[in-house]
Amino acid sequence: MNLPIALENISLDQRLNNISVTIRQPGITCLLGANGAGKSTLLLVLAGLIEPEQGKVHWGQTDVYATPLAVLSVHRCFVAQQHSIQFELSGRECLQFLSPCQSSDIPGELIRKLDIADLLDKPVSRMSGGELQRIMISRALLQVWPAIKSGNAIIVLDEPLQGVDIRHQTVLMQWLSALAKVGNQIIMSCHDINIANTFADTVLLVKAGQMLAYGPTRDVLNLSNLWLTFDCQFECLFKDEQRHFIPVRHATGF
Ligand SMILES: Nc1ncnc2c1ncn2[C@@H]1O[C@H](COP(=O)(O)OP(=O)(O)OP(=O)(O)O)[C@@H](O)[C@H]1O
Numbered sequence: 001m002n003l004p005i006a007l008e009n010i011s012l013d014q015r016l017n018n019i020s021v022t023i024r025q026p027g028i029t030c031l032l033g034a035n036g037a038g039k040s041t042l043l044l045v046l047a048g049l050i051e052p053e054q055g056k057v058h059w060g061q062t063d064v065y066a067t068p069l070a071v072l073s074v075h076r077c078f079v080a081q082q083h084s085i086q087f088e089l090s091g092r093e094c095l096q097f098l099s100p101c102q103s104s105d106i107p108g109e110l111i112r113k114l115d116i117a118d119l120l121d122k123p124v125s126r127m128s129g130g131e132l133q134r135i136m137i138s139r140a141l142l143q144v145w146p147a148i149k150s151g152n153a154i155i156v157l158d159e160p161l162q163g164v165d166i167r168h169q170t171v172l173m174q175w176l177s178a179l180a181k182v183g184n185q186i187i188m189s190c191h192d193i194n195i196a197n198t199f200a201d202t203v204l205l206v207k208a209g210q211m212l213a214y215g216p217t218r219d220v221l222n223l224s225n226l227w228l229t230f231d232c233q234f235e236c237l238f239k240d241e242q243r244h245f246i247p248v249r250h251a252t253g254f
Contacts, residue, residue: 003060005154005185007046010055015041017209019055023187026151027180027201028173030217031189034230037115037206039189040081040158046187047156059154061139075147076154077140081162081189083132091119091127091135095142107145113175114138115168129163137172151183159189173199193234193245197221205229221245 006022015038023029031039044050046057048064064072082126085094095106112116114134124132137160147153155176161169176186177199190196194215197202203220205212207229213220226234226245233248 003062003152004058005046005187006056006058007042008056008058009050010042010045010057012041012045012050012052012054014065015209016045016052018081019209019211021204021211021214022163023185023202025201026183026185026186028186029202029204030196031187031191031198031204031206032191032196033189033206034214037229038209039206041209042206043078043156043158043187043189047076047078047154048207049078065222073143075144075152077144078158079137079140079157083136085124085132089124090121091116094123094135095120095139108144110138110145113171114141115171116219123187130165130168133160133163134168148179148184153179153184154178155184155186155188157188158185159191161190161192161195169195173175192219197243197245230243 003020004024008020010019021044028204031042032041033039036053043051046068048057048067051065059076061165062072092106106120111120114137116134119127119131121133122131124135127135136159140157141148141155142230144153144155148155160172164172173195180186200217202215203217204214205220205225205228211230213225221243223234223236226232233250234245235248237246
């Protein structure tokens, strides 16, 4: 069972403008917004990695910016949008060298769900983009593995699906859903509205550094909010009562 994550009046130079939101329930929260909207910045602030100029971040009773990073990192992991590995490491070394996790064993569940068995002895410099992404997600989850197993991890993922093929995306999102059901908080950005629609419990829409809407996915993901968020028209198709959002193709383009 996790504690609420509360952002209170968060502002940071031109990037974030007075954002207040409380993510109460454990689950998957998906941040959606156009390029440059402020999703990565908001994730970094929420994760305790960039202190805002104004406002407070609390995880339950913990005042995030009054707490040492080493303490926060026992429960919170972060996958950045861009990876820079300076060393010639194998997948296994990347997981073990960069993770503060005491155990040198990599859990079988992690290896299976991220499908990284064949990557453990492969140099990261020779991995494809999607393979490296799966290693970096694994590394982050390993960092907080004990917290994940006790259902009180905060897993912050900035576009975790970028470069990842559709089968691995589906397996990962289903697993994250299962981890959320036992109390873990998963907060992620993505650019795939239908992934958010299928897997997110709540959605947070961001535009020009401001929060447009936050709430249950079914309520927040609708045609008018999508138009406001992306300046792009969608249509909604139903199959077996499940909604699917398709961008409308304009004859004249934009
Ligand atoms: N270190 C920085 N200092 C100042 N401004 C920055 C910095 N990093 C990013 N920005 C700006 O802040 C704004 C928000 O960037 P951010 O990376 O949070 O957007 P995003 O919603 O994650 O975008 P994308 O979908 O392209 O990843 C952008 O205008 C960006 O140019």
